[in-house]
Amino acid sequence: MVRAQIYLTEAEKNQLHVLARYVGKSQSELIREAIDQFLERNLDLKNDKLSAVHAVKGMWAKSSEINFADLRQEWDRQHGSK
Numbered sequence: 001m002v003r004a005q006i007y008l009t010e011a012e013k014n015q016l017h018v019l020a021r022y023v024g025k026s027q028s029e030l031i032r033e034a035i036d037q038f039l040e041r042n043l044d045l046k047n048d049k050l051s052a053v054h055a056v057k058g059m060w061a062k063s064s065e066i067n068f069a070d071l072r073q074e075w076d077r078q079h080g081s082k
Contacts, residue, residue: 006031 008016020027 016027016030020030023030
């Protein structure tokens with residue numbers, strides 16, 4: 001394990017202390033569990049999006065009916081370009 005320092009608000013610190021005592025775990029253990037859940041949830045979302053992109057990759061590569069510049073402009077209008 002690697003040691004990491006984090007900053008908590010007073011309320012977070014107090015609530016974490018109470019919860020740790022209530023469930024009989026250390027505060028560090030609760031923090032690690034929360035991080036594991038966060039990573040699992042977000043990595044699953046990333047993998048789902050990546051799988052979807054790979055599934056449609058090249059789908060319209062030879063299509064002459066699709067103007068990708070128009071599609072991109074429409075996307076930018078709807079979602080704002082960054």
